[in-house]
Amino acid sequence: MARAVEIRQFGGAEQMQLVDVAVLAPGPGEVRIRQHAIGVNFIDVYQRTGLYPNTLPLRLGMEAAGEVLAVGAGVTHLAVGDRVAYAGFPPGSYCDERSMPAQGVCRLPDGIGYETGAAMMLKGLTAQYLLKSCKPVEGLEPGDHVLLHAAAGGVGLIACQWAKALGLRVIATAGSDDKCALALANGASHAINYRREDFAQRVREITAGEGVKVVYDSVGKDTWEGSLDCLRPLGLMVSFGNASGPVPEFAPALLAAKGSLYVTRQTLFVHTRTRERVQRMADDLFAVVQSGAVKIHIDQRFALADVQQAHRSLEARKTTGSSILLP
Template sequence: MVLAVQIERNGGPEEMKLVQVQVGAPGKGEVRVRHHAIGLNFIDVYQRSGLYQLPLPLQLGMEAAGVVEAVGDGVDHLKEGDRVAYATNPPGSYSEARVMPATFVCKLPDAISFETGAAMMLKGMTAQYLLKKAKPVEGLNPGDHVLFHAAAGGVGLIACQWARALGLRLIATAGSEEKCQLALANGADVAINYRTEDFAKRVHEITGGEGVKVVYDSVGKDTWEGSLQCLRRFGLMVSFGNASGPVPPFAPAALAAKSLYVTRQTLFAHLSSRQACQAMADDLFDVVASGEVKIHIEQRFALADVQEAHRALEARKTTGSSILLP
């Protein structure tokens, strides 16, 4: 028996309960992982609230790092005792240990701690596909401007550093001066406090009226219209989250004046095979091990304090990455 966080119905943080669950032996294609650290992500909030509908009761959590305790038949890339990290479906990482599919569980290099591994897999691989796969039709080249909302968050701080390493000029938005300074310290070219400035107007000033090639937006409803205004001709709007609520329906004609492109991306669409997942993880491991990208763990919560962790996340009181410790 191990401790795990479950919900029996969708709702607020108070719906999360710490319960005892049975963890057995792994079956074919599965491993049992003992968690040392667990990642906290906004997708967990969406699943808890019901914005993303999943069968109930539900054990939450998409990301963790730990040690393989047992390996089922047919698993040849992992063995008992391996240090591992993952970001994958199905949910269940909010636990002391779990049995799960082995396909998207990756060996964690010795140079990277369990806490760092748990804090970076979902956010880091998200930054990887955004900057390297979700590209505008005209491509991205060193010196190009991109706009990244919520740049002081976990994904954002990784993206700021990685964009700098790629030679991109990242324009960051954040909700306070402190958060703007954090984005700048991590490689953003310019930071805009969207609470005190019109970010669309400021972006056009920064780019000489041209606009940016791509906007990366995990905020959703509150930034949608302004983001479209920031794009240059043939620009790409990349929506990958809904922190302020889902984007309302819009008419395709709104894109016509500048022939804009819009895409709604998810990490799990890019994790199409074990090989694809490993390649993305290896790219992330390399850029972290090189020192070009540092993972900032700014909040640590005990697993038993998961309700407090979700409240802080939803109130946008967190910066960088947050983890739960079993």
């Protein structure tokens, strides 16, 4: 038996309950993992509230790191005793132990601990595809400005550092002066407190009226319109989250009026849809972390039993960097 966090109806943090569950032996293509640390992400909130619908009852969590206890038939890239980390479906990482598909599970390199592994997989792989696969039609070159919202969060701090390593100039937004300072300390060239300043106006000032080639936006509704106003002609709006709520419907003609803009809504799990793709992305992430160019900030640690508080802190935007649960 193991402990797992489960919801029986969609709603607030109070819906999450710690329950005892049976852990089955791994089937074909699966591994059994004893979890050492578990990542907490906004996608977990979206699944808990029902914004991203799933069948109930639902066990939550998309990211963790631990040790392989058993390997099912057909799994060749992992062995018993391997230190591993993962981000992917099905949900259920908020637990002590689980059996799950091995497709998205990667061996952790020496020198990367369980807590770091749990804190960086979903967020780091997201930063990887944003910077490497979501490029504007005119491309990105060293010296180009990019706009990154929620820059002091888990994805944001990784993306700030990685973008700087690629030679990009990040204009970061965050909701407090302290968070802006954190973004600047992690590679951003400029930081805007969106609670005190009009971020679209400031972006135009910073870029001498030109605008940025690309906006990376996980906030959603609250930043959508302003983000479009930050783009130069033929610029790319990359929406990859809904922290403030879903983006409202809009007429495509709006994009023409604002400069023949491009818009895309991205999700990590399309990019990691094959074993080969997820390993390639993970190797890129592991390399940049091991090089020291990207450091993983774990700023909040909660016991698994305190998962409700972890979600409340995340939703209230009281967190910075990554949050993890410890079984």
